[in-house]
Amino acid sequence: xxxxxxxxxxxxxxxxxxxxxxxxxxxxxxxxxxxxxxxxxxxxxxxxxxxxxxxxxxxxxxxxxxxxxxxxxxxxxxxxxxxxxxxxxxxxxxxxxxxxxxxxxxxxxxxxxxxxxxxxxxxxxxxxxxxxxxxxxxxxxxxxxxxxxxxxxxxxxxxxxxxxxxxxxxxxxxxxxxxxxxxxxxxxxxxxxxxxxxxxxxxxxxxxxxxxxxxxxxxxxxxxxxxxxxxxxxxxxxxxxxxxxxxxxxxxxxxxxxxxxxxxxxxxxxxxxxxxxxxxxxxxxxxxxxxxxxxxxxxxxxxxxxxxxxxxxxxxxxxxxxxxxxxxxxxxxxxxxxxxxxxxxxxxxxxxxxxxxxxxxxxxxxxxxxxxxxxxxxxxxxxxxxxxxxxxxxxxxxxxxxxxxxxxxxxxxxxxxxxxxxxxxxxxxxxxxxxxxxxxxxxxxxxxxxxxxxxxxxxxxxxxxxxxxxxxxxxxxxxxxxxxxxxxxx
Amino acid sequence: xxxxxxxxxxxxxxxxxxxxxxxxxxxxxxxxxxxxxxxxxxxxxxxxxxxxxxxxxxxxxxxxxxxxxxxxxxxxxxxxxxxxxxxxxxxxxxxxxxxxxxxxxxxxxxxxxxxxxxxxxxxxxxxxxxxxxxxxxxxxxxxxxxxxxxxxxxxxxxxxxxxxxxxxxxxxxxxxxxxxxxxxxxxxxxxxxxxxxxxxxxxxxxxxxxxxxxxxxxxxxxxxxxxxxxxxxxxxxxxxxxxxxxxxxxxxxxxxxxxxxxxxxxxxxxxxxxxxxxxxxxxxxxxxxxxxxxxxxxxxxxxxxxxxxxxxxxxxxxxxxxxxxx
Numbered sequence: 001x002x003x004x005x006x007x008x009x010x011x012x013x014x015x016x017x018x019x020x021x022x023x024x025x026x027x028x029x030x031x032x033x034x035x036x037x038x039x040x041x042x043x044x045x046x047x048x049x050x051x052x053x054x055x056x057x058x059x060x061x062x063x064x065x066x067x068x069x070x071x072x073x074x075x076x077x078x079x080x081x082x083x084x085x086x087x088x089x090x091x092x093x094x095x096x097x098x099x100x101x102x103x104x105x106x107x108x109x110x111x112x113x114x115x116x117x118x119x120x121x122x123x124x125x126x127x128x129x130x131x132x133x134x135x136x137x138x139x140x141x142x143x144x145x146x147x148x149x150x151x152x153x154x155x156x157x158x159x160x161x162x163x164x165x166x167x168x169x170x171x172x173x174x175x176x177x178x179x180x181x182x183x184x185x186x187x188x189x190x191x192x193x194x195x196x197x198x199x200x201x202x203x204x205x206x207x208x209x210x211x212x213x214x215x216x217x218x219x220x221x222x223x224x225x226x227x228x229x230x231x232x233x234x235x236x237x238x239x240x241x242x243x244x245x246x247x248x249x250x251x252x253x254x255x256x257x258x259x260x261x262x263x264x265x266x267x268x269x270x271x272x273x274x275x276x277x278x279x280x281x282x283x284x285x286x287x288x289x290x291x292x293x294x295x296x297x298x299x300x301x302x303x304x305x306x307x308x309x310x311x312x313x314x315x316x317x318x319x320x321x322x323x324x325x326x327x328x329x330x331x332x333x334x335x336x337x338x339x340x341x342x343x344x345x346x347x348x349x350x351x352x353x354x355x356x357x358x359x360x361x362x363x364x365x366x367x368x369x370x371x372x373x374x375x376x377x378x379x380x381x382x383x384x385x386x387x388x389x390x391x392x393x394x395x396x397x398x399x400x401x402x403x404x405x406x407x408x409x410x411x412x413x414x415x416x417x418x419x420x421x422x423x424x425x426x427x428x429x430x431x432x433x434x435x436x437x438x439x440x441x442x443x444x445x446x447x448x449x450x451x452x453x454x455x456x457x458x459x460x461x462x463x464x465x466x467x468x469x470x471x472x473x474x475x476x477x478x479x480x481x482x483x484x485x486x487x488x489x490x
Numbered sequence: 491x492x493x494x495x496x497x498x499x500x501x502x503x504x505x506x507x508x509x510x511x512x513x514x515x516x517x518x519x520x521x522x523x524x525x526x527x528x529x530x531x532x533x534x535x536x537x538x539x540x541x542x543x544x545x546x547x548x549x550x551x552x553x554x555x556x557x558x559x560x561x562x563x564x565x566x567x568x569x570x571x572x573x574x575x576x577x578x579x580x581x582x583x584x585x586x587x588x589x590x591x592x593x594x595x596x597x598x599x600x601x602x603x604x605x606x607x608x609x610x611x612x613x614x615x616x617x618x619x620x621x622x623x624x625x626x627x628x629x630x631x632x633x634x635x636x637x638x639x640x641x642x643x644x645x646x647x648x649x650x651x652x653x654x655x656x657x658x659x660x661x662x663x664x665x666x667x668x669x670x671x672x673x674x675x676x677x678x679x680x681x682x683x684x685x686x687x688x689x690x691x692x693x694x695x696x697x698x699x700x701x702x703x704x705x706x707x708x709x710x711x712x713x714x715x716x717x718x719x720x721x722x723x724x725x726x727x728x729x730x731x732x733x734x735x736x737x738x739x740x741x742x743x744x745x746x747x748x749x750x751x752x753x754x755x756x757x758x759x760x761x762x763x764x765x766x767x768x769x770x771x772x773x774x775x776x777x778x779x780x781x782x783x784x785x786x787x788x789x790x791x792x793x794x795x796x797x798x799x800x801x802x803x804x805x806x807x808x809x810x811x812x813x814x815x816x
Contacts, residue, residue, distance in 0.1 A: 053599070053603070054596050054599050054600060054603070055592070055595070055596055055599070056584060056587070056595060056596075056598075056599045228584065228585045234587075237584075237585075237586075237587040237588045238587070238588075240588035241587060241588040241589070241590070241592075245588075246492065246588075247588040248492065249494075251494070252492050252493075252494055262492060263492065263493045263494070264491055264492055264493060265491045265492075265493050265496050265642060265738065265739050265742055265792060266739045266741075266742075267741075
């Protein structure tokens with residue numbers, strides 16, 4: 001039997017304590033998996049992959065003239081998070097997002113945290129994501145980051161850490177929703193065996209978060225996409241479809257007076273809330289990039305006039321700069337007077353001379369990251385790098401220390417995964433939960449588990465051999481509430 | 491509904507209908523050619539002319555059944571091949587997937603994968619593959635019928651489909667006129683044979699029989715042009731297209747509706763005493779020209795993104811992704 005041979009190989013494995021010794025949280029899954037048998041399990045895994053193609057959950061490969069379509073590989077062995085464990089993460093993520101939002105608001109107003117010596121002034125003013133033109137501006141409800149994707153990892157002992165925050169246009173939530181639908185279709189029995197928290201309310205919650213940004217009773221909500229050739233277009237169209245929102249491109253829009261209008265078959269029609277999935281720099285050429293023709297001229301004027309709500313607000317990039325990240329635990333204490341519930345990964349900011357020396361002396365064992373990059377780009381994984389690559393990063397760090405941070409290489413936790421040969425082996429994972437923030441922060445139970453499918457790899461990004469898994473947050477509550485749906489009706 | 495989406499929807503409707511029509515032609519012609527001892531090259535030539543590819547003859551496509559079928563079915567270089575039509579329909583549906591129920595999108599993908607499989611490994615039986623495609627197309631229509639609200643999305647799809655179907659029926663009629671003029675009939679064939687074949691290709695033989703009995707040229711043409719109940723007759727298609735136009739914003743489609751209404755009236759008030767066969771080719775030509783003018787009016791009124799704009803406000807707006815890659 002495949003599972004009997006499974007070996008954690010000395011890593012922290014989320015499913016097995018030791019060879020042949022599964023953790024309690026995965027036992028219901030394993031019982032059902034054994035009942036199905038390995039051949040049936042892998043047959044259904046292949047079926048799930050076919051369904052992804054059928055559903056068109058694909059992206060076209062950049063620069064491929066053939067128009068080849070790819071799917072994000074999906075591994076059908078789920079990643080399980082216990083009920084108590086999730087309660088802690090849920091509280092920690094809500095805490096973090098409240099602090100991040102307070103920080104962004106402070107940056108564009110008094111900068112109390114600078115005056116009180118929590119974070120250096122130069123660090124903020126040198127952030128690529130800072131939008132100086134927003135100084136003094138306040139978004140509706142005082143909320144800047146309506147949708148946040150904060151990446152979590154577990155270290156060699158299983159302890160959870162925040163790896164980074166994504167406060168601009170975090171993507172991937174459509175995979176959470178699609179993966180779950182596939183799992184329910186392909187493995188319905190798993191969901192009958194135990195309580196697994198549902199995820200499908202996300203679209204409804206997102207719509208509620210967006211609608212709350214407008215004073216109107218029935219605001220027109222639109223989702224702004226860079227267009228059908230963007231690799232995340234499926235997600236943009238999917239979320240618009242799920243929310244019943246208009247999917248728009250910049251070419252459908254213009255600003256008339258202080259109002260954002262879209263061109264419909266019945267003429268120009270007002271947009272009240274824009275969930276934008278394009279970067280700040282491509283929103284409004286008049287405000288951010290005078291040399292650019294991309295975007296909607298005057299869009300920021302509509303935002304400032306209070307006639308258009310943007311989610312996320314512009315300028316949030318200042319808080320997901322990886323050097324600023326190092327200060328977030330201190331900022332949580334400062335703004336909320338609470339201890340951080342989920343710690344950061346130990347981080348060395350190269351901008352600081354002493355910390356830089358430490359990074360330069362340990363390039364072979366550390367992970368070095370560019371502060372404003374995402375997607376696994378601009379990164380050195382020390383233990384997996386060559387001398388030449390380390391030398392290249394040494395030069396880069398010395399030339400522009402503000403642009404780099406170093407972190408110890410974590411032995412990321414692993415989860416059993418089906419290999420291309422049809423065996424089961426441990427692979428490293430991370431977790432991106434999604435936090436919505438309208439009136440109060442709300443965390444989607446679970447999130448996107450990304451898995452590094454290449455043996456031994458620590459890089460989970462889809463552009464570099466990553467795939468995804470369904471994330472199960474267990475619940476001891478019955479799946480169906482016992483109380484009647486309508487109060488007073490038995 | 492975004493103005494940009496309106497044009498894509500009409501094209502989805504058109505391309506699906508065009509693919510279905512080509513499928514019908516291939517399926518019927520492959521069967522019919524087994525029965526008659528007529529010159530297959532001339533038959534294909536007439537059909538290619540009708541389907542808008544008269545130039546294809548230069549490539550020697552009429553000489554063999556396999557090459558002709560490949561050109562109509564799978565040739566990417568032929569913009570009207572089933573493959574080309576279904577690929578554009580699917581791409582437009584992908585762009586507009588926010589407007590469709592998930593299952594409808596799944597079905598558009600399924601059509602694509604049937605063809606993809608045929609391209610990489612041709613099925614042993616052409617007829618089985620055609621049957622599978624025809625069923626998948628029918629399923630698309632069934633899903634759309636049962637799950638789309640009758641809002642602008644539905645009416646634009648329907649409009650595209652009906653305009654295309656009217657065009658296809660008129661082209662098939664025209665092909666038959668050509669065939670007869672070229673006298674390609676073999677010795678064993680009767681004068682009625684090509685007209686019966688035409689009804690087969692138009693999936694109308696059974697309905698015709700119930701209504702008009704024996705096959706006679708004049709009656710066949712009347713049936714395909716003027717019958718108010720047969721869903722592929724030119725008059726019926728125009729009436730359906732009119733209904734959809736009336737559900738769309740009049741300011742944008744008024745001119746198209748006026749042009750289409752005039753064409754419909756001509757068919758609707760055709761005198762029973764007036765024969766339809768004399769001058770048929772010229773009449774069909776004028777009909778196709780009229781449909782083009784309806785399409786032009788739609789382009790002017792409904793699709794043109796600058797229709798209402800002050801020219802001073804026009805500015806080139808690029809695709810952000812393109813600019814990002816620069």
